[in-house]
Amino acid sequence: MSTKTYRIEEVSNITGLTKRAIRYYEDLNLISPQRTESSYRLYTDEDIEKIKRIVSLKESLAFSLAEIKQTLELDQEVENILSAEMAELATLNNYIEMIKSQIKLIGEKVDKLKATGERFEDLLSRLSCLEEKVRKEDVR
Amino acid sequence: MSTKTYRIEEVSNITGLTKRAIRYYEDLNLISPQRTESSYRLYTDEDIEKIKRIVSLKESLAFSLAEIKQTLELDQEVENILSAEMAELATLNNYIEMIKSQIKLIGEKVDKLKATGERFEDLLSRLSCLEEKVRKEDVR
DNA sequence: CTCTAGCTTAACATTAACGTCAAGGTTAAT
DNA sequence: ATTAACCTTGACGTTAATGTTAAGCTAGAG
Structure with missing residues (x-):
């Protein structure tokens, strides 16, 4: 078993979170790394996997109001261009790129x-199996 | 054209937002309802549609850290049950229901x-059409 | 006309999720 | 043994997105 451990800065580099955020998550009991005698935090690969799951869940956070505003504005500007049926090529291509990146972003979140x-879904199907099994045993 | 307007409380009921939130969105220039002479806010159906879009975008906000914690805990508890391969039927069915509602929630956000x-996507295809058209005219 | 319910702005409060010091202990290389 | 580069725990600051309270107009029912 690989018993390699990491200190917080390394974890920060690996996960992309700041050290502050990582400590904060510990305050919230999202993670509980071991400690050295001098109370340095030591993270295992398992800890890191867990943190990565947290990051993934966080990144599917969709929109702050500021982002919503930008989204609606982009929408509106494009609608304006479309209804006017005219614009410079460069402008058009600009907007096309912006919309593409929006679509990509949303796709990633999805x-x-x-x-x-x-x-x-996986947990559900496994649980259902177990439930069925237990039900049969109970009847027996 | 239906010129019906709504006052803020009505809008609050329709959209599920608090009056405070609705006013706040106005501060952020997300919406700009008309005003009566005595500066009462008057919302049109269009305003309400816009607010509904905002709400929809907001609701696709995925998870706060508190929710992430619950999610991970649920996950862990189920894993424990599964690896122990035993539990009371009632408990099992409880977890099955919890997972189902999680799945439903996620589905809605998706x-x-x-x-x-x-x-x-729609805006993109319409923009691309326009771009092509403009490009041809430019060449001409 | 009056009263109540609803509207307004303004201002201060709160919560989540960090950022940013500060003061001091630890580790490891030189 | 010293020093730089880590680490620790506070504690206070900040931003977004509201909640709450206050003080004072307004609209509509009776």
């Missing part, structure tokens, strides 16, 4: 959410 | 995100 959903 | 995505 994927992450779906991954979480599938995880639960 | 749907809302997808709706937003499709909206942009």
Whole structure:
């Protein structure tokens, strides 16, 4: 068994979270790394996996109001262009790129959410199996 | 044209937002309802549609850290049950229901995100048409 | 006309999720 | 043994997105 452990800075680099955020998650009892005698936090690969799951769930956070505003504005601007049926080529291509990146972003969020959903689908089917089994034994 | 207007409380009931939130969105320039002479806010059906879009985008917000924690805990508890391969029927069915509701919730968020995505897909294809058209005219 | 319910702005409060010091202990290389 | 580069725990600051309270107009029912 690989018993390698990591200190917080390394974990920060691996997960993309700040050290502050990682400690904060510990305050919230999302994670509970071991400690050295001098109370340095030591993270295992398991801890890191858990943190990665947290990050994935967090990243599927969709929109702050500021982002919603931008989204609606982009929408509106494009609608204006479309109804005017004219614009410079450069402008058009600009907007096309912006919309493409929006679509990509949304797609990524959808994927992450779906991954979480599938995880639960899996748990559900396994639980259902167990339930059936237990039910039969109870009858017996 | 239906010129019906609504006062803020009505809008609150229709959209499920608090009056405070609705006013706050106005501060952020997400909406700009008309005003009566005595500066009462008057919302049109269009305003309400816009607010509904905002709500939809907001609801696709996936998880706060508190929710993430619950999600991970549920996951863990189910894993424990599964690995122990035993539990009372009532307990099992409880967890099955909890997981089902998680799955449903995630499905709803995915749907809302997808709706937003499709909206942009539509804009993109219309923009691309226009771009092509403009490009041809430019060449001419 | 009056009263109540609803509207307004303004201002301060709160919660989540961190950022940013500060003061001091630890580790490891030189 | 020293020093730089880590780590620790506070504690206070910040931003977004509201909640709450207050003080004072307004609209509509009776």
